[in-house]
């Protein structure tokens with residue numbers, strides 16, 4: 001089985017021609033609703049006597065959450081690589097298809113790819 005030599009070409013579509021590594025915040029669950037739940041959870045764990053302690057702002061919280069995200073979304077998975085279609089067990093990585101005008105269009109396609117494909121997308125060259 002030969003591997004697709006250009007993973008960026010394989011993933012890009014007319015609507016989402018730009019291929020980038022990682023996912024947008026939303027795809028990792030980093031959005032305002034999750035922040036609100038986090039704050040409510042702190043509040044609900046307080047007893048009646050205790051005032052709400054100062055909590056991180058949404059911006060601060062987002063920065064903290066991002067520290068925990070990485071491009072590698074699974075250490076070991078057999079899920080199909082969106083690029084080459086392999087189901088061989090291994091790490092899976094986050095890749096995103098963006099529209100040609102990402103500054104005005106926030107839509108995107110999240111992809112999950114195998115290590116080889118991720119490496120090619122990230123560096124433009126094949127893994128040894």
Ligand SMILES: [Zn+2]
Pocket residue numbers: 081082083084085086113114115116117118
């Ligand atoms: Zn692949």
Ligand SMILES: [Zn+2]
Pocket residue numbers: 004006007010083084116117120
């Ligand atoms: Zn590929």
